[in-house]
Amino acid sequence: MPITSMIHRNLRRSSSKRFNYTQSRSLSAATNNEKSNRKIDKLLIANRGEIACRIMRTAKRLGIQTVAVYSDADRHSLHVKSADEAVRIGPPPARSSYLNASSIIEAAVRTGAQAIHPGYGFLSENADFAQLCENEGFTFVGPPASAIREMGDKSASKRIMGAAGVPLVPGYHGHEQDINIMKSEADKIGYPILIKPTHGGGGKGMRIVQSPKDFVDSFLGAQREAAASFGVNTILLEKYITRPRHIEVQIFGDKQGNIVYLYERDCSVQRRHQKIIEEAPAPDIISDFRTRLGQAAISAAQAVGYHNAGTVEFIVDTLSGEFYFMEMNTRLQVEHPVTEMIVGQDLVEWQIRVANGESLPLDQAQIPLSGHAFEARIYAENVPRGFLPATGVLHYFHPIPASASVRVETGVEEGDTVSMHYDPMIAKLVVWGENRAAALIKLKDSLLKFQVAGLPTNIEFLYKLANHRAFANGELETHFIDQFKDDLFVTPKDSAEAEKAYDAAKHSAALVGVCICEKERTRLNKSPPGGLSMWYTHPPFRLNHHATRKIELEWDNEYHDNNSEHLTLSISHLPNGNYLIKMGESSVSYLEATVTHLGDHDFRVEADGLSKNVNLASYLTDQTEHIHIWHGSNHHQFKQKVGLDLLDNLETDHHRNRESASHPPGTVVAPMAGLVVKVLVKDGMKVEEGQPMLVMEAMKMEHVIKAPTSGIVSGLQVAPGQQVSDNSVLFNVKKEGAESLVVIWRNSEGLGGDEVSSGGCGVCGGCRGGVDAAPTMMEAVSIRCCDTMVRGGAAGSIPTGCMPMGPSYLIFLHLGSTVYNHRYSAKI
Numbered sequence: 001m002p003i004t005s006m007i008h009r010n011l012r013r014s015s016s017k018r019f020n021y022t023q024s025r026s027l028s029a030a031t032n033n034e035k036s037n038r039k040i041d042k043l044l045i046a047n048r049g050e051i052a053c054r055i056m057r058t059a060k061r062l063g064i065q066t067v068a069v070y071s072d073a074d075r076h077s078l079h080v081k082s083a084d085e086a087v088r089i090g091p092p093p094a095r096s097s098y099l100n101a102s103s104i105i106e107a108a109v110r111t112g113a114q115a116i117h118p119g120y121g122f123l124s125e126n127a128d129f130a131q132l133c134e135n136e137g138f139t140f141v142g143p144p145a146s147a148i149r150e151m152g153d154k155s156a157s158k159r160i161m162g163a164a165g166v167p168l169v170p171g172y173h174g175h176e177q178d179i180n181i182m183k184s185e186a187d188k189i190g191y192p193i194l195i196k197p198t199h200g201g202g203g204k205g206m207r208i209v210q211s212p213k214d215f216v217d218s219f220l221g222a223q224r225e226a227a228a229s230f231g232v233n234t235i236l237l238e239k240y241i242t243r244p245r246h247i248e249v250q251i252f253g254d255k256q257g258n259i260v261y262l263y264e265r266d267c268s269v270q271r272r273h274q275k276i277i278e279e280a281p282a283p284d285i286i287s288d289f290r291t292r293l294g295q296a297a298i299s300a301a302q303a304v305g306y307h308n309a310g311t312v313e314f315i316v317d318t319l320s321g322e323f324y325f326m327e328m329n330t331r332l333q334v335e336h337p338v339t340e341m342i343v344g345q346d347l348v349e350w351q352i353r354v355a356n357g358e359s360l361p362l363d364q365a366q367i368p369l370s371g372h373a374f375e376a377r378i379y380a381e382n383v384p385r386g387f388l389p390a391t392g393v394l395h396y397f398h399p400i401p402a403s404a405s406v407r408v409e410t411g412v413e414e415g416d417t418v419s420m421h422y423d424p425m426i427a428k429l430v431v432w433g434e435n436r437a438a439a440l441i442k443l444k445d446s447l448l449k450f451q452v453a454g455l456p457t458n459i460e461f462l463y464k465l466a467n468h469r470a471f472a473n474g475e476l477e478t479h480f481i482d483q484f485k486d487d488l489f490v491t492p493k494d495s496a497e498a499e500k501a502y503d504a505a506k507h508s509a510a511l512v513g514v515c516i517c518e519k520e521r522t523r524l525n526k527s528p529p530g531g532l533s534m535w536y537t538h539p540p541f542r543l544n545h546h547a548t549r550k551i552e553l554e555w556d557n558e559y560h561d562n563n564s565e566h567l568t569l570s571i572s573h574l575p576n577g578n579y580l581i582k583m584g585e586s587s588v589s590y591l592e593a594t595v596t597h598l599g600d601h602d603f604r605v606e607a608d609g610l611s612k613n614v615n616l617a618s619y620l621t622d623q624t625e626h627i628h629i630w631h632g633s634n635h636h637q638f639k640q641k642v643g644l645d646l647l648d649n650l651e652t653d654h655h656r657n658r659e660s661a662s663h664p665p666g667t668v669v670a671p672m673a674g675l676v677v678k679v680l681v682k683d684g685m686k687v688e689e690g691q692p693m694l695v696m697e698a699m700k701m702e703h704v705i706k707a708p709t710s711g712i713v714s715g716l717q718v719a720p721g722q723q724v725s726d727n728s729v730l731f732n733v734k735k736e737g738a739e740s741l742v743v744i745w746r747n748s749e750g751l752g753g754d755e756v757s758s759g760g761c762g763v764c765g766g767c768r769g770g771v772d773a774a775p776t777m778m779e780a781v782s783i784r785c786c787d788t789m790v791r792g793g794a795a796g797s798i799p800t801g802c803m804p805m806g807p808s809y810l811i812f813l814h815l816g817s818t819v820y821n822h823r824y825s826a827k828i
Helices: 003-012 015-025 032-037 049-061 078-082 101-111 127-135 145-152 154-163 179-189 212-230 287-302 336-343 347-355 436-448 459-466 496-526
Strands: 042-045 065-071 085-090 115-117 193-197 207-209 235-239 244-253 259-271 274-280 308-317 323-329 372-379 396-398 406-410 425-433 451-453 548-555 565-573 579-583 589-599 602-607 610-621 624-631 634-641 667-669 674-679 692-698 701-706 711-714 729-734 740-744 780-784 788-791 794-797 808-815 818-825
Touching (some): 042 049, 042 101, 049 065, 049 078, 049 347, 049 406, 065 078, 065 101, 085 101, 101 127, 115 347, 127 145, 145 323, 154 235, 154 323, 179 212, 193 212, 212 235, 259 287, 259 336, 274 336, 287 308, 287 323, 308 347, 336 347, 336 406, 336 425, 372 436, 372 459, 396 610, 425 436, 436 459, 451 610, 451 624, 496 548, 496 565, 496 579, 496 589, 496 602, 496 624, 496 634
Parallel strands (some): 042 065, 042 115
Antiparallel strands (some): 193 207, 193 235, 244 308, 274 372, 308 323, 372 425, 396 451, 406 425, 548 565, 548 634, 579 589, 589 602, 602 610, 667 729, 674 692, 692 701, 711 729, 808 818
C-alpha cells in the first residue's frame, strides 16, 4: 500500500479528535498556508539519538520548545530526557514507530507543534511524509516534497541532472528492467560496472561487477536487497570508476530562490560503502576545482527548485581528474558538523530560519572558509568480524570533553543499551584545527581519550585509519580500507608485531593489578574497618610478611589462534609503599611500581622511570568481570572470574571480611556500601572457615564475603536485591564450643599483672617492635579463641595470622589510629 494511502487511512481513525484539537490551535489562522508560515515556537523532531539531541540543542538556544517522539525501546533515551515534551509513537521496530508517519503527525497535533524536523534517515527523504506535513498544516523543516521525490529516484535524478548540464558517469538510467536488456546495456557501458538501486542509500544493494559472467547473479541479488531495504527493486547501471574519491558539496537554499554552497567534504574513507571518517574541506583541492564543484551543486539544486539543506554527492576520478554527479541527499547529512566547523555557522539554525520563510543569512561571497575539520563516526560494531553491528550495554561511556575545537555529538549516555532495532552509531567525534595536520593531531588524540566499555566499538580502528601514513598524506580513495587492509587489520601470525602486542598486554595487565590493589588500599584507609585489614595502613606501616594478591586475567589475543591468553600476576605491597608485580609462572618477570589513586577511575602510575596516567573501568556479565584499561595509546580489555581473593603468606583471605568493634563477637559487617547480589547461606547452617557466604556488588565489581571462621550462621540480616550501607550488619558466625580467656590488669600508668612480650609477634609490625607506647587506660581484655578482642565491652576482628603460639596468646589492641600487639602467657 502506498505510504500516502496508509497515512490517510490511519489518520481517519481519530479524525474527530484531531479536528477538534486542530480547530482550537487555529483560531488565529485561517488557512494551513498561513499557519505554516508563522513563527515556529514549538518543534517536533521526528527522529531519535544524536541527531534529535543535536536539533534540540539549537532549537532551545533559539527559544523554541521541543517535542521528542520515542519507541518503547527509547523510553529512557537521552533525546527523550532532553526534550520539553515526549510522545510515545509505538513499539521498537522502526516500521511501527519512527517510520509510522501517522503516529508522528498525531504527536505533533497532540502537543501543538507548528513544525516537524525529520533529522536524517527514517522519514527524512520520504516525499509523501513531507507532503503530508504540509497538507496537515505543519512546517516541514526540509526541502519541498517535489524535490525529495525527483531526487529520491536515482534514475530520474540522473536524467534531470543531465538536462541541467551536471556531469554524469556513463551509464543506463532508463525505466527498462528486463535482465537481458540490462545485460546488453552493461556491455555497451563496458566493465567493470556498478549495479545500484534507484532508491535508498547507505550502500545497500550495490554490486561491483567485473565481468559479464557475474552480471546475472549480481543483478538479481541487488534487486532482492533493494526490495527488502527500500520496497523498490528497480536498478540503474553506471561505469565503475576504479580509483574514485567521494566528494560532496553542502548546499543551502531559501524560499526566495537564493542558493549557496558551503564548500565540500571528502567522504572517501568508507566501510561497506558507508562513511566512517569525513573531513572538510577536501584535501588537495585547488580553488578552481572547488568553484566548479560548487557551481555544479548549485545547478543541481536549481534544477529541482530546492530550498533548505541538501548535499550533492560527486564521484571524482583520481586518474582523469574529472568529477561526476552521483546523487543528491535531500536532508541534513550525518557529517554536517565538519562543514559547521569550517564556516562557523549553525546549519540547523539555518534550516529553522529558512523553514520560517527567512532569507539565507549570508550570500556566497560572505561564507568563510577557516581551518580544517574531521568527523569520526563511532559505532558499536565488531571490526574483526567484518564490522558486524554490536548490541549491549554501555557500562562505561566517557567521551573526550567538548571544547571550542572538539565536539561530541551523541544520543546515548552511560548505562544505555545499544539496541538491535536501530543504527549502531553511538557518537560522532568532530575536531577542528587551523590546518589539516593540526586537525589530524587533534583527531588522533581525541580518539585515544574516547573511552567506551561494555560492547565492541570501532574506536581503535578509527585511530589506525587516522594514524596511517597514506591518510596523513591525503591519499584518499573509496578503496582506502581494502587497499591498506594488511596495515589496518590484525591477522593471526607469529611475528614481531605479535610479540610486541603481547608485551603491551602484559604491561597493561600489571597496571591493572596495581591499580586494583591501590584502590582497595586507599578505600580502606579512608574508611578503616573495625578490625584489621592487611591493606589498612597507618604510617609508618610495614609488613614483615608482605601481603600478596594473586590475580588471573584473560586477554583476547588477536594474534593467537585460539584468541585467548592467560596472564598470572602476584602483587606484593612493599615496606616503601610501592608494589612489586611478578608476572608469569614459567617465564617470570618483575616490575616495581608506585601508584596514586586520583579518584574514581583515574590513577597515576610510575614504573621503570616512566610516569603515566591510567584509567580503569570494569563491569560484570555472567559472573565474569571485564576490566578495561587505557594508558597512552594503549587500550586493553581483560576478563577474570568474579571474586578477587587477598592472600597473605599464611594463605588466608579473612582480611576481606571484618567484624566490628561495635558489634558482638562473630558479627560480620559490610566492607562497603553496595547491593546484595546473592545470599548463599541461611540461619542455622554450619559453615567452614573461608566459605563464601554472600556476594555484594559495589563500584560495578562483585565482592565475595566469606566466613571468618567455622561455626553456625545466625542473625542473617540481608536478602538479594537489598542495598546495604558501609558497616551494616550482614550475619553472625558463632563458634561451636568456644572457650574464653580473660586477662585483667588495673595499672593506670602501664601494663601490669600478666607478662607482656616487648618484641611483638612480627605478624604485622603494627607495634613497631615494642610495647613502650602501650595503652594506659585499659580496664580489661577478653579474648575468645584468640581471634576476637573486647575493649570496654566492644568487639573487633583479629587477622588470622594472630594464632595461638604454644602457651602464649596474642592480643591486638586497636585504639584510635594506633595499633598495638601484645603476647600474653596464660592458661586456658
